[in-house]
Amino acid sequence: MDQKLDSLEKKVLVELVKLVQKRGMQGTVGGWKDFLNLYDKKFGSSLSDPARRSNDVLSSFLKTFGKEEDLKFLAKALQCHLNRDLVEKSKKIISVDESPEQCRGWSAQLLNTHNTHYVIYSHHTKRLEWVVTNLGKKSKVMRSNTMYAVDCEMVLCEDGSEALVKVCVVDRKLEVIINELVNPQKAVADYRSEITGVSADDLVGVTRSLADIQKRMKKLLSHGAILVGHSLNNDLQALKLDHARVIDTSLVFKHSDGLRRPSLNNLCKAILGYEIRKQGSPHNCVDDACAAMKLALAVIERGVDCVVREDVPETERAKLLLHRIPTSVPSEELHRVVPGDFTIEVKPSKKAEGGNYCVIAIFNNPQEADQAFEIVNGNQETDSCGRPQKLVEFQSNAGITTSLYVRKMALDEPLDQVSMKKKRVFQGEENSGESKKLKTEQEIKEEIMVDSNQSNCDDHLKEIERLRQEVREKDFQISKQDKIISELRKKVKNTKKDKKKT
CATH class of the missing domain: 1.20.5 (Single alpha-helices involved in coiled-coils or other helix-helix interfaces)
Structure with a gap:
C-alpha cells in the first residue's frame, strides 16, 4: 500500500484524505488534524484543507493507517478511483481502425458520462460488505463491448434497511445468466409482494446469500464489461457493488421537459412499442432486465432519439390553458380573446400568484383547439417544458390594456423529415467502416x-x-x-x- 500511495497523483490523495475525514477514521496518531498538529509545528491544523497540502504530507498521513479494516477500505476507495479514471481516459483514445461494432461499444461507454451520473454513482460511504469490480487491463477495457443487464428486487427489513431478495442478469442476446432468489439473512418487515412478487414461502429453503451473488457479479463484470439497468444506482445499492462502466437507461433517456426521469414502462411503450406490465402487476426481474438491454441497444445500434415525447390523450389535446389572467378580467370576457366554441373550467389557485388566475378552455376536439391557438394573435414562444404558448395582449371591457398566456397542453410533433434525416445519417455511419477517412471528391x-x-x-x-x-x-x-x-x-x-x- 505504501508504494501505491507514493505513486498517486495529488487529486487522488486529496480525495482519499477527504474520505477518511468523512468517515472519522483514526490512524496511529489520530485523525487528520491530530496528524497535522504533530507533523507540522508551524501551521498545524490551521491549514487543514487537503488540497493545500503537498503529496508528501497527504501520503504520510494515509500511511498511519495499519488496521486491516482501514487498509481494506483504502484499497477499495483507491480501486474505485482507478476504475473511473480508466473509463475517463479510455474515452479519449478511439482508434480510427476500430470496427463499427467496437465503435458501438464505445458509444455505450459514453452514454452516461455526465454530471448526474457521477453524483449518483459515487458511493463514498462504502463499508466492508461492498465489493468493487476490477476492470482489468486498459487495452481490454477500451475494446470491450460485452454487455449485461441487471434488475433486482428488495424487501424492507425490520431494522429499516433494504435487502436483496431477487436478482436477474441477462446478456446482450437476452439470454438469462442469473435468475436467483436471495436470502436476506435479516428479519423482514415487508416483502412488498405486490411489487417484488416474492413472499415468505418463496424463500423457504433458499440459501443463496448476497456474498454469493457479489462473487458471481464480480467475475462476470471483469475485463471491462458494461452493466446496464434502469435506475441502476438502486440495483448497485442492493448488490452493494461498485462498477464504473455502466449504462443507466433512466439517465440516457429523458422527457422532453428535461425535468423528470422516464419510467421503464413508459420507455418500453414509447421506444420499444410494447407495455412491459399492466398497472398494479408485480415486477418481473427477467422482463425488466431484458427491457433495459433492449433500450440500450436501441440507442447504440439503431440511434433512436433519447428524448421521450409523452402520448397525450385526445381529451387533453382538445384543451388550451389560459394562465396569468388578471383577476380584474372576468372569465366571461375570455371568449373575446380566444376564438372558437369552448367551455371554461376555472382552475383552483394553488398559491398566491400576484392577482392572477388561470382557466382551461375545453374545445370539441384537438383540431378546434389547434385552430384557435393558431388564429389567436400573440407572440409565440414556449414554456419551461417546451410547450407552445402565446403572449396575448387585449383591451378589457373596462378599457384597460392587459395580457394573458394561451398555452397548448402538449408539445408539437416534430417534422417526419427531421427524424428521417437522423435515421439516414445513422445508417450511413453504421454501414461505413471508413467514417474517419478523408472523403473523395x-x-x-x-x-x-x-x-x-x-x-x-x-x-x-x-x-x-x-x-x-x-x-x-x-x-x-x-x-x-x-x-x-x-x-x-x-x-x-x-x-x-x-x-x-x-
Missing part, C-alpha cells in the same frame, strides 16, 4: 447535391405549412359562419312561430 459533390435538394425541400415544406395555415383559418371562418347561419335560422323559425301565435 465524388462524395463531396454528392453531399453538395443532397444539401441543395434538402434546401429546396425545406422551402417546399415552409410553403406547404403556410398553405395549411391558410386552410385552417378558412375552415375556422367557415365553421364560425355556419354556426352564425344556424343561429339565424333558429331565430327566423322562432319569429315565425311567434307571429302565428299572435
Whole structure:
C-alpha cells in the first residue's frame, strides 16, 4: 500500500484524505488534524484543507493507517478511483481502425458520462460488505463491448434497511445468466409482494446469500464489461457493488421537459412499442432486465432519439390553458380573446400568484383547439417544458390594456423529415467502416447535391405549412359562419312561430 500511495497523483490523495475525514477514521496518531498538529509545528491544523497540502504530507498521513479494516477500505476507495479514471481516459483514445461494432461499444461507454451520473454513482460511504469490480487491463477495457443487464428486487427489513431478495442478469442476446432468489439473512418487515412478487414461502429453503451473488457479479463484470439497468444506482445499492462502466437507461433517456426521469414502462411503450406490465402487476426481474438491454441497444445500434415525447390523450389535446389572467378580467370576457366554441373550467389557485388566475378552455376536439391557438394573435414562444404558448395582449371591457398566456397542453410533433434525416445519417455511419477517412471528391459533390435538394425541400415544406395555415383559418371562418347561419335560422323559425301565435 505504501508504494501505491507514493505513486498517486495529488487529486487522488486529496480525495482519499477527504474520505477518511468523512468517515472519522483514526490512524496511529489520530485523525487528520491530530496528524497535522504533530507533523507540522508551524501551521498545524490551521491549514487543514487537503488540497493545500503537498503529496508528501497527504501520503504520510494515509500511511498511519495499519488496521486491516482501514487498509481494506483504502484499497477499495483507491480501486474505485482507478476504475473511473480508466473509463475517463479510455474515452479519449478511439482508434480510427476500430470496427463499427467496437465503435458501438464505445458509444455505450459514453452514454452516461455526465454530471448526474457521477453524483449518483459515487458511493463514498462504502463499508466492508461492498465489493468493487476490477476492470482489468486498459487495452481490454477500451475494446470491450460485452454487455449485461441487471434488475433486482428488495424487501424492507425490520431494522429499516433494504435487502436483496431477487436478482436477474441477462446478456446482450437476452439470454438469462442469473435468475436467483436471495436470502436476506435479516428479519423482514415487508416483502412488498405486490411489487417484488416474492413472499415468505418463496424463500423457504433458499440459501443463496448476497456474498454469493457479489462473487458471481464480480467475475462476470471483469475485463471491462458494461452493466446496464434502469435506475441502476438502486440495483448497485442492493448488490452493494461498485462498477464504473455502466449504462443507466433512466439517465440516457429523458422527457422532453428535461425535468423528470422516464419510467421503464413508459420507455418500453414509447421506444420499444410494447407495455412491459399492466398497472398494479408485480415486477418481473427477467422482463425488466431484458427491457433495459433492449433500450440500450436501441440507442447504440439503431440511434433512436433519447428524448421521450409523452402520448397525450385526445381529451387533453382538445384543451388550451389560459394562465396569468388578471383577476380584474372576468372569465366571461375570455371568449373575446380566444376564438372558437369552448367551455371554461376555472382552475383552483394553488398559491398566491400576484392577482392572477388561470382557466382551461375545453374545445370539441384537438383540431378546434389547434385552430384557435393558431388564429389567436400573440407572440409565440414556449414554456419551461417546451410547450407552445402565446403572449396575448387585449383591451378589457373596462378599457384597460392587459395580457394573458394561451398555452397548448402538449408539445408539437416534430417534422417526419427531421427524424428521417437522423435515421439516414445513422445508417450511413453504421454501414461505413471508413467514417474517419478523408472523403473523395465524388462524395463531396454528392453531399453538395443532397444539401441543395434538402434546401429546396425545406422551402417546399415552409410553403406547404403556410398553405395549411391558410386552410385552417378558412375552415375556422367557415365553421364560425355556419354556426352564425344556424343561429339565424333558429331565430327566423322562432319569429315565425311567434307571429302565428299572435
